[in-house]
Amino acid sequence: MNSGPAHTSPLGFSAPMYHTVLSLGSNLGDSEALVAWVVANARQLGSVKTVSSMYSTPPWGGVEQPDFRNVTMAVESEYTPRQWLLWGSNLEARAMRTREVRWGPRTLDVDVIASWLLADDGGPLDVFSDDPDLLLPHPRAHERAFVLTPWLEIEPHARLHGRPIDELLAETRADERAAIRLIGPVPDVDPDQPPVCAE
Ligand SMILES: Nc1ncnc2c1ncn2[C@@H]1O[C@H](COP(=O)(O)OP(=O)(O)OP(=O)(O)O)[C@@H](O)[C@H]1O
Ligand SMILES: Nc1nc2c(c(=O)[nH]1)N=C(CO)CN2
Known part of the structure; x- marks a missing residue:
């Protein structure tokens, strides 16, 4: 009996399932609507497991800019993390996202934070990638309160780099943590x- 998470197609193939954590952010345009639009698109695929609340977060990374809106979302589907990256890039392009300043303002950012292969037997297996186009786990997520705070809300027992995310969050900058606001x-x-203005 196949009681595991893999989906069996009508032809009898069994496709592996992935549990993937995505971070969504925006600080240009109608940021709340843009982030909500990404969630709505994932819901349309039927892949959303849990979505955090919307948070207002101070800019991380040293560039002076408006506060961000951030959400962390867990998805579960046959989509691989690379397919989620492509899916996110497509939405970024539709949101007129431009890359001018590293860690600077943007209409939309979809980052893949971490992913696990849901094996039929045994526990989930961490997915690792050292491809510069898709580094997994995301190399800076553990130092970002804007990722960890919403993630902790939906998956309080999650671990990153082998460490509980509440411990990692406690090591982020206290002033950044204190300035995060639940919307x-x-x-x-x-x-x-x-939700993009045509110009
Ligand atoms: N886990 C990942 N999630 C999203 N993009 C990634 C990941 N790993 C590598 N990348 C690559 O990073 C490149 C730059 O992405 P982006 O412009 O969103 O970076 P950023 O948001 O400014 O900074 P950061 O990567 O620190 O979040 C993209 O070309 C993408 O392929
Ligand atoms: N608070 C916050 N700060 C950021 C964010 C973000 O989504 N939220 N994204 C960035 C782009 O890499 C840079 N800094």
Whole structure:
């Protein structure tokens, strides 16, 4: 009997399932609507396991810019982490995302934080990648309160680099942590209408 998480297709193939954690951020345009639009698109795929509340977070990385809106979302599907990266890049492009300053302002950012292969037998297996186009786990997530705070809300027992994320969060800058503000649930928006001003 196949009681594991792999999906058996009508042809009898069994596709592996991945549990993947995505960080969504925006600080240009209608940031709340943009982040909510990403969540709505993932819901349309039927892949969303849990979504954090929406948070207002101070900019991380030393560039002076407006506060961000951030959400962390756990998805579970046959999509590999690389497919999630491509999916996110496509939404970033539709949100007119540009890359001008490293760690600078943006309409939309979709980062893949970590992923686990849900094996049929035994526990989840960490996915590692040293490909510069997809580093896994994300090399800077453990020092970002804007990722860890929402992630802790939805997966309080999650671990990154072998360490509980609440411990990692406690080691982030106290002033950054203190300035994070809970806004509320992610609003429902139309996945087919990117909230972008045409210019
Ligand atoms: N885990 C990952 N998630 C998202 N992008 C990644 C990841 N690993 C590598 N990349 C690559 O990073 C490149 C730059 O991404 P991006 O412009 O979003 O970076 P950033 O958000 O400014 O900074 P950071 O990578 O520190 O979050 C992209 O080309 C992407 O392929
Ligand atoms: N608070 C916060 N700071 C950031 C964010 C973000 O999403 N939230 N994204 C960045 C781009 O890499 C740089 N700094």
